Amino acid sequence: MRHVRVVTALVLALGAAPATVATAHEFNATAMGKLTLKAAGIARFRNAAGAVECKQQKVALGDAVLASKTLQLTIEYSGCTAFGLAATLSPGRYELNAEGSASLLNTVTAKALACLVTFPSAKNKNLGTVKYVQTGKEIELVQALSGITSSGVGAACSFAEESKGLFTDVSLLSLASGAGSVEWK
DSSP states (O other): OHHHHHHHHHHHHHHHSOOOOOOOOOEEESSOEEEEEEESSOEEEEETTEEEEEEEEEEEEOEEOSEESEEEEEEEEEEEEETTEEEEEOOEEEEEETTTEEEEOSOEEEEETTEEEEEOGGGOOSEEOEEEEEETTEEEEEEEEEEEEEEEESTTTOEEEEEEEEEEEEEEEEETTSSSOEEEO
């Protein structure tokens, strides 16, 4: 009988122990509206051909949602150079995951004199790491993505497909109207 009481007490004690639950992150907005992105540095793509750097970026398409695990943004780049030459970078459609990864949703190209670099969407999924830092009404995005797949054609940058590319950027994400905030929790 004593053995039954000890086992019963142990079961009750274990059942009463608090469960440890992993917290899942999400994006929250206090109001619906367009998102804006302000560069806090230079966006840098590095691959086998060299570096592509862009000084400005803006959200061309992206709306805040009240609560979501992901945000989808179309970002336009300007003030770009590739391999030391003036360049254009096509708009990129990205999905940011609140858990800290990013995926490319469309093929992006970087064009410079005698060089075309292609970043295919199908091979650039779940790239990490994206850190989110809440700074008042906006979120600071600190991106250090690795394993980016690209290929280059042209006299200045021919290279076969490789998956060793890097992307680094720091930018601020906020609501365009300024009437609310976007948060990462």
